[in-house]
Structures are given as C-alpha cells and as structure tokens.
Amino acid sequence: MIKYTETMRHLIDLLGKIPGIGVKSAERIAFHMLQTDYAQLKDLAETMLKVKKTTKCCKICSNFSEEEICEICADEHRDHSKICVIEEPADIASIEKTKSYNGVYHVLLGAISPLEGVSPASLKIKDLIERVKNGKINEVIIATNSDTEGEITALYLTKLLKPLCNNITRIAFGMPVGSAITYLDQATLTKALDGRRAV
Numbered sequence: 001m002i003k004y005t006e007t008m009r010h011l012i013d014l015l016g017k018i019p020g021i022g023v024k025s026a027e028r029i030a031f032h033m034l035q036t037d038y039a040q041l042k043d044l045a046e047t048m049l050k051v052k053k054t055t056k057c058c059k060i061c062s063n064f065s066e067e068e069i070c071e072i073c074a075d076e077h078r079d080h081s082k083i084c085v086i087e088e089p090a091d092i093a094s095i096e097k098t099k100s101y102n103g104v105y106h107v108l109l110g111a112i113s114p115l116e117g118v119s120p121a122s123l124k125i126k127d128l129i130e131r132v133k134n135g136k137i138n139e140v141i142i143a144t145n146s147d148t149e150g151e152i153t154a155l156y157l158t159k160l161l162k163p164l165c166n167n168i169t170r171i172a173f174g175m176p177v178g179s180a181i182t183y184l185d186q187a188t189l190t191k192a193l194d195g196r197r198a199v
Helices: 006-016 023-035 038-054 089-097 125-134 148-161 186-194
Strands: 079-086 103-107 139-142 168-170
Touching: 006 023, 079 089, 079 125, 089 103, 103 125, 125 148, 139 148, 148 168
Parallel strands: 079 103, 079 139, 139 168
Antiparallel strands: none
C-alpha cells in the first residue's frame, strides 16, 4: 500500500468526497496539484473560495447567480410565459446545451424524498406556486428526474398546479437516440411507449 504524507492523504480524502471522483481520480488530481505551478494553484484555490462567497440563488428561480436576478430571468428575449421546473441548477446547463428551449426555469433545489427527510416544505415549491399564480404563465414543464423521487415530485406538482395553469406538461422519457430496442430495459421501453406522439 502506498504511504502518503498526512496532508496528502487528507487532500485525497477531500477530493474523493466530490461527486463523480473516486479514489483513483482523487489521487491523480492530488499528484497533478503537486506538479502544478504555485501561482496557478493559488489562483484555483482563490477562485473556488470566491465562487462560494459570491454565488447566491436567484430570487426569482433559485438558479445560481452572482446578482439578485440570474441572467436567464433577466433576459427579455426569453419566453417568460413558459417555466421549466427542474431539481438542481446543474440541470439548467444540460437543457441549455440542447438549444431547444427558450423559456425560463424554476429550480426546486431537490426532490421529495420521505426516506431522506426531504418534504415539499424543504423545496422551492411555494415560490413556484406564487410565480404561476402571479405571472401570465402559459405552460409549466415538469422536468424532474425519472427516478422514484422525481416521479413523486412530478405527481405532487401536477396536483398543485392543475388548478392554476391549463397547460402542465412532463418531459418524455424513453428510448435514447441511436439505441436499439433489443438492448433497452423494460422500464425505459415502457416510458418510450407511454411518451409516444403523433407523426
């Protein structure tokens, strides 16, 4: 077993706590840091602290922002009558990369999960209800994940929003582009059939 210094071991442990980074990746990053120029590493550390200090939640949609209102909510060219409801700010980046959505967002900051103690009151659901009540909203797109928590959240939101907005939609789930039916699991194929549309 490799013997690390106490500081190096602590750095690897901290890096390993970042989602998506395992022990091997944490070790590689730690060694890379040791070989990196001091000024560059200092800039990285200062930027990490600065982003933590200056980033807050947009007061309208709860997206990450350095201003009171995020760039998307402040953009007059976007369709403010259409709200896409998502679980986390990172989901915005994924949707924006598609370049197929020009509405605004509402970030719940999680999903309902009774087992983990996350209740509807823990999420930004009340703020969403107020936005739909007070704004001229033509469509609410529920884009929570297709896992159990996401589905529970979607059902809960649908029940609350139906009396307030005539057009509540849920993103379709199912067959990925370029895949073969033979290799799909039953749940994915079921979602694909349920989400079918007219051609």
